[in-house]
Amino acid sequence: MYNIAFSLVAAAIVFASSALAFLPQELAGKGLIFGTDPGSDWTIAYDKDMNEVTRIWTPSNGEDRAVADAPGSKCRALKEAELKSLPVWPKMQAYANQNFGTGSYNLYFGDSGNRGGAQVAWTCMKEGVIQMYAKENPVCTRASGSTSGSVVGTNGTVSITVSSTTAATNSITVTQASKIGVGFSTTVTIGNPEVASVSASTSFNVEFENTQGSTMETTTSSQVATKYTLNAVPGKTCRLDYTDETCHELVKGDVPFTIQGYVTFGYNAPTRGHYYWYVYLSNFDVADRTSTTELTGSLTSRSKSGYHGECY
Known part of the structure; x- marks a missing residue:
């Protein structure tokens, strides 16, 4: 059992090192999210401070876990100005401060911190008649x-x-x-x-x-x-x-019109050991993330x- 555990740890370290070898220099110095596990609330990422592959806790109620492409035919990419115009925004700020810390951050709306990844945050119009x-x-x-x-x-x-x-x-x-x-x-x-x-x-x-x-x-x-x-x-x-x-x-x-998916808070300095944290919009009331025409x-x-x- 110990040999197996040691092999897994060694494999993770080798994976991190080999992954870094192919990363652009500007990304190698940052925490980088590799992907999510669809069956759990964990995200697999590289932690630059610990120089290792790690897991980030990204809790969700399940509504947005399967969001990879647009969740409907009447959706478009969420814009930062749209998010900040809704009642949900101050609640998301309070959530981030309470759970991740009060440092400065940038917001990303695509997978892997929006650095070439797929869009994962959307503004969706109500379907149907x-x-x-x-x-x-x-x-x-x-x-x-x-x-x-x-x-x-x-x-x-x-x-x-x-x-x-x-x-x-x-x-x-x-x-x-x-x-x-x-x-x-x-x-x-x-x-x-x-x-x-x-x-x-x-x-x-x-x-x-x-x-x-x-x-x-x-x-x-x-x-x-x-x-x-x-x-x-x-x-x-x-x-x-x-x-x-x-x-x-x-x-x-x-x-x-309702916003869906999740937003990445990318901190400029590590907070609680990590740079990047996911916040799922489904954790907040629909009314707070909806605006009506x-x-x-x-x-x-x-x-x-x-x-x-x-x-x-």
Whole structure:
């Protein structure tokens, strides 16, 4: 057993020495993170003060452990200014001071201290449909109309086909952009689960840009042909009267942006024996690391309804 332990220690020292031989000189003099163990809370690193390969305790609740590439299709690299604009930042500072020390440091958002490693800290927009809800009751106007007349046949019936068109014009504006993810653009689905002015829920795709004042517009329409059969005296002429209704509704919604992953605190002098410490964002409340974009807009819909048969 002692021989095995000695061999492992010797192998670690040889590994550290051989690794240093291939490092640029400016990196050989610094603590360097080699990688993380996906199954534990330890990071494998080179400790320049002890001249050995060591392990750094990097606790996480598991949410971000698997983050290697972007955790979603609507994510982009986290920026330092974004992190510092959120309520989570002073809490991260307090966490670092309490656990690692109060020395000066730089922040890194990529693996291996952001020196050529993969990005591991992200700003992510909420996935899925962006739901819009009514701000107030819709304003509707109605107008009446009629089909052309049709003569009743000898069997005492007449069929009239009406083409019913429902059209909607949608306009959504970013009235308050979030503090993070500004300028982020992507295709999104806007949904309205309970639109008072139409009988069913609606949704539409638009090009979303997270910029103050940015407006997204789209027009949709659908047409349905419906046949109505009226009973009347043969030889009579019949028509259908209908109501043409147009409704204008104000809507609102929001788009949360949340930071995910982990941040490396790179100290300018060793603290508690190490230069680099990981802080996982999942250790902090989601609300403290989220900023929300506010949307307002309007939905205008037009539909025919209230059919009534009239024979003369």
